[in-house]
Amino acid sequence: MQEKSTRMYAQEELTKVYKELGTSENGLTKExxxxxxxxxxxxxxxxxxRESEFKTFIKNFLSLMAILLWISGFIAIFTGTPELGIAIWAVTIINGVFSYYQEHAAKKATDSLLGMLPQFTKVYRDGEVVNLESSQVVPGDIFVLQAGDAxxxxxxxxxxxxxxxxxxxxxxxxxxxxxxxxFEEGEGRFAESNIIYAGTTAVSGTAKAVTLTTGMATEFGHIAALTHEQKKTASPLQLELNRLTKQISIIAFSIGLVFLVAAIFFVHYPFAKSFVFALGMIVAFIPEGLLPTVTLSLxxxxxxxxxxxxLVKELSSIETxxxxxxxxxxxxxxxTQNQMTINHLWLPKNEFDVTGQGYVNNGEITLNGKSINVADYPNLGMLVQVAALDNDTQVEQADGEPKIMGTPTEAALIILAQKAGFDIKQAKLDTPRVKEFTFDSERKRMSTxxxxxxxxxxLCLKGSLSDTINLCDQIQDGDTLRPLTVADHERIDAANKEYASSGLRSMVIAYRDxxxxxxDELNAIEFTEAEKHxxxxxxxxxxxxxxPEVFAAVNECxxxxxxxxxxxxxxxxxxxSIAVQIGIVGENARVITGSALEKMSKQELKIALADEVVxxxxxxxxxxxxVSTLQEMGEVVASTGDGVNDAPALKKADIGVAMGKMGTDVAKDAADIILTDDNFASIVAAIEEGRAVYSNIQKFLIYILCSNVPEAFPSILFLFSRGLIPLPLTVMQILTVDLGTDLLPALGLGSEKAEPGIMKQPPRSRNAHLLNKRVIWKAFGWYGLIASLISTGAYFFTNYENGWPSVSLAGSGSLYMEATTMTLAAIVFCQVANVLNCRTQNSSVFSIGLFKNRLVWYGIIFEILLLAVLIYTPVLQGVFNTTAIQWVDWAFLFAIPIPLFLIEELRKLIARxxxxELY
Known part of the structure; x- marks a missing residue:
């Protein structure tokens, strides 16, 4: 019974429909x-x-970067630094729990798919109408509808x-x-005149219907099932982080292997000592702060x-x-606003533009920017009166917004009357309705x-132009009535065509005394007699x-x-018309209908999508x-919508954006982002935030890699001098920078707002990656190289003050500890400049506010205080190979960031x- 398509019932006789469904006009029995x-x-x-909560929770700890961090923790413990290993694991656990909490909270907030169906329906059971829960309606049930029922x-x-x-x-x-x-077939899908569908709403009139299909067998259910079939793939950010993890892993392990071989064959270290040394370098090159920074940024x-x-349901969605x-x-x-609005009023002597005007009282209406008294325009006054009286819709104010009880078309006419200060309630009392001829699709008009x-x-009447104009014998021209001439017909037809070319709908307003x-005459009169002359x-x-806000949003896109x-x-x-009006496409854009699309090949569709198309x-x-064809073309696709019909595309798209106020629950469930104000402009703001997130991750990467170069440089000197130059930086000091001093400033970069000009740049290419030439050059060839020279210079300068090169470089003792302390401190203060420099790509830091990002400055203060604790705490001095330094040394250290910051500001100025055009 229910396997049959809904549309197949449209053309059958009702008696046959009853027979196939095993029911009658009195409905089903309870049994x-x-x-x-x-x-x-x-x-x-x-x-x-959905996957189980346990699986959702565990996957936050099993990404490639998380696995690499678990391994790093084991390596740290193996190298005799269990406290650092535990710290790495703690970072991984905290990040996983935080990510799970964010996603779980967002999913819970939007878990409301079933709410779209009505709760109760009036159904015939055993020949009587009962109020039944909608979930209990079955095929063959007879039910009744009235205006407002879902x-x-x-x-x-x-x-x-x-x-x-x-x-x-x-x-x-x-x-x-x-x-x-x-039965009438209608235009487009779901257009059969005698079939109504689940998930829609009766806005006017009454009806009685027999249930054909329920639940997942309805068209509503078919669309939901199509949506469920779409499996969400990994987001571009997730794919890029996986790629980055592999790249960093290869770099780290390659460097570790090089250092292992060099330690054995150049320095002649024992294998065990060389292995521990190499493992320390591997850990040093793994950015332990990447995952928490990404999560914080998102x-x-x-x-x-x-x-x-x-409302963002999944953290990675905003970056996508x-x-x-x-x-x-x-x-x-x-x-659009999803509410019909009067744009123009065409009268024999005047045409008024009323688009976007507000409410005006006292018999005046704001037309074309100025108030006009209705009494001065008899046509206008009569039009308003007829439109208000020949109307079954009510418009009331609820929470500051119009609440429509009826059809959008009639609501537009009511609002017009309100603009004109027309007292509808009093008019209905003064001129009571005594009879009506309701709207039907054959006459395409309504009269009262x-x-x-x-x-x-x-008689007051409104209707379509083509079905009404030939019933008019005369025309009201100002305060006089005259015959409707051929010339009048031509003028009216020309105006209608001009409006239609702009995508506007014209409705005739007419009357008859x-x-x-x-x-008896009143009761006997029929519309065939009344609706003429x-x-x-x-x-x-x-x-x-x-x-209103969509114009600027489209321009920004x-x-x-x-x-x-x-x-x-x-x-x-x-x-x-709408697409051209708001600037999405030009006048010559191609329009492709669903029927034409059905006949197009995939290649023809790709050609069409490459050009302007609606x-x-x-x-x-x-x-x-x-959506899927665009993805095959290499595009990153965001799909927006609010209806059930949008849900499959929302789910398939790289990013689905649903409307929160007007949107159906099916659309919200399928989407990644929900706009709670239904504002298209919010999408543009979200794009800007998404670009900022990616930019912040890249800023973090540059910053964190900057310290890798000065960390590795001393070890290179040690290896290639075959041990003649003692290690200017110990493994423990390297790990101190990575997990101690660098971490909080790096997290501060994750909260940086979008910098100027970010929305004037094209979207990043699918072939562009986090670790690209620009990042490598900045991190290694610019910031990193300068920091290497300064920190290594600090090491040699400390030895120089104590007799080098007349005496050999110390490999132990107080002088060695002082030299390594200055090397470590110089790296930290170079990173102070680097974190400020990384806040922008080419914009001046002063343009976004030097002290605006408090997290960055808290991080800077923290790393300096941590450095001081490591230097002056006796217990930690032995662990981290540090010693106390003089105030002169601190003066030198605090001077380091100033020239580094100013040099980078000069480079950014040249770039701008x-x-x-980008700034």
Whole structure:
């Protein structure tokens, strides 16, 4: 029964539908419903199966970098420094727990997929209507709907009165669909006139329907299942960190091997001593602070995004968004406001632009920037009156925002009347409605009859231009009425075509004075008789307007070299109009509909995606196809949306961005980031944060590698002098820099905000890596080399003050300890300059605030205090081979960062002047 496709029921006779479903117009018996519930299961949407909490927890400790750190801890313990080994493990454990907590909290906050279905439905059981939990509805159940009800199942209509259904969650179409009992195929998917779908909402009218499919067998369920099938792959950041770990591992172990061989054959150390020496160098080249720095950088970005109304579900998601090259954006509710708004009023003598105007009282309406009294424009006053009276929608203020009870189209007309200061409640009392002819998809109009005086009546009507204009005999021209001429028809048609070319919808506002009618005549009159000899008043022109902030956001995306592709279920004309209006594409952009996309080969689609293109009337599977094709082209794709139809693409994309206020729970569940304010501009802010995260990780890498060069340089001198130059830096001192003095300043770099110009640069290439030529040059050839010369110079200068080269370099004793202490201290103070220099790539540190990043300065203070503790604490002096130094030595050390900082500022100034367009 339930294996049959929903659409296959659309064209069948109701009697046959009843027979196939084993039901009748009186519904099921209680016993039959219970049997079917056992067979089909509850009417719920299954969630994607997630890995166990234990597995989620453990994986935070088993990444390549984490494994390398576990090994480093073993090496440290093996070399006789258990305290350092334990410290490395502690860093790994704390980082893993922190990462798990962040991800667990985010998942818990968005774990609400089932909330989209309504809780209760009015269902016929044993011939009576009962209020039943929606999860208990089964195929064959007969249920009733009224305006505002969410639809719990896929169903075939049995009865329908003025039923309009908001299907935007499934189709992306902002205009509600009219539904009726008779079959019409309609345009696009889910457009069958007599089928209603789970996950949509009745916005007006009433209906009675028979349930066809429930739960995962509904179209809603099929889309959810398609979403569940998509497995999230490792994020670009995770892949890059794995690559970096492999690179660092190769470098570290290669250096260790070189030092092992050199120690044995050049210095003639015993193998055991050479092995311990080599292991110490391996540990020195492993950046133990990388994982906590990455986590801190991501967490800081997440916190900043939370303040900008974006909930990040997984830490790595924010960095992925920073790499985005293409945004596939839905239109309705994402780029637009998802509420119809009157843009223009076309009247025989005047055309008024009312876009974006506010509420005005006392009979005035703000038109084209100035207030105009409605009384001065009879057409305008009549248009407002008819639009307000021929209307079943209410618009109320709730929490400072309009709350619509009815259809978006009628709501736009009500808001227009409110702008004009029209007292709707009083007008309904003065001119009560006595009869109505409800909207239907065949007439494409609605009319109501109102008593304007005793036994005198007026018909108020609104409808589509093509189905209404030929019913008009005359036109209201100012305060006079005259016949509607051919010239009038041509003017009205030309105006409508101009509006349509901009993606706007025109609606005719008309009326007819019926004169005096007695009660029998009033009761007997039908719409065929009443809706003729109309007086044309004007056109109300409307659209779903773009969000005000989206224009700047789109422009910023273009500056950041990020391509935006609109992918919507809306009509091609509307889609292109909005895309051109907000600057996504130019006038010559290609529009591809879902039916055309269905016939395109993968190669043809790739050619189309390489140019400016807009996709309209697309199905969920087609959105998924677009995203996957872009990924095959090497793009990093962010997909935005709010509907059920967006969920598969959100899950497939490198980064899925769902709308939090207007978005469905299915979309939120599939997404990586949820915008709590539904603001497209928040995506741009998130991209900036993502780029900052990656930049901060690279800053950390440069900083941490800087100290590796001065750490290794003394050992090179020791080896290649065959031991004649004693080790200027011991293994314990090397590890002190890596795990002690360097760690906190490096973590401070992880909290650095985006520097100026970051959004004027293109997204990083997939072929670009954290450890690239620029990083290697800065770390080894610039910062590292300078630090090596200074620290080694400090070692030799200390010996020089004590008689070298007249006497041999000391390999032990107080002089040796003083020399190694100065070498260690010089490296630390070089790193003070380096951490300040690493805060920006080419911008001046003064431009972002020298003291703005407090974590960096706390780290600097900490490393200096730690150095002092190691130097002046007797117990630690023996462990770390240090000794007390004089105040003159401290003066020399504090002077080191100043020239290093100023030299780098000069280099950055030259770089900025070479590329002024980026700053």
């Amino acid at each position: 039959a419903a219970e049997t079917r519930l056992e067979h089909f299961g509850p009417n719920t949407i299954k969630k994607a199966q 639809i719990p199942v896929d169903a075939r209509l049995i009865e329908a009165t003025s039923l309009q259904v908001d299907e935007s969650a499934l189709t992306g179409e902002s205009v509600p669909e009219s539904k009726k009992v008779g 967490a800081q970005g997440v916190k900043r995004m939370a303040k900008k109304h974006a 968004l920073g790499e985005t090259t293409v945004i596939c954006s839905d239109k309705t509710g994402t780029l 009859i109102h008593q304007i005086e005793k036994d005198s009546y007026r 019926l004169g005096q009618l007695d009660e 109309l007086t044309f008043v004007g056109l109300a022109v409307m659209s779903d307007p773009p969000r 273009h500056e950041a070299k990020i391509k935006i592709i609109m992918v919507t279920g809306d009509s091609s004309l509307t889609a292109k 996709f309209a009337r697309v199905a969920p599977e087609q959105k998924y196809k677009i 002047r070479s590329h002024p």
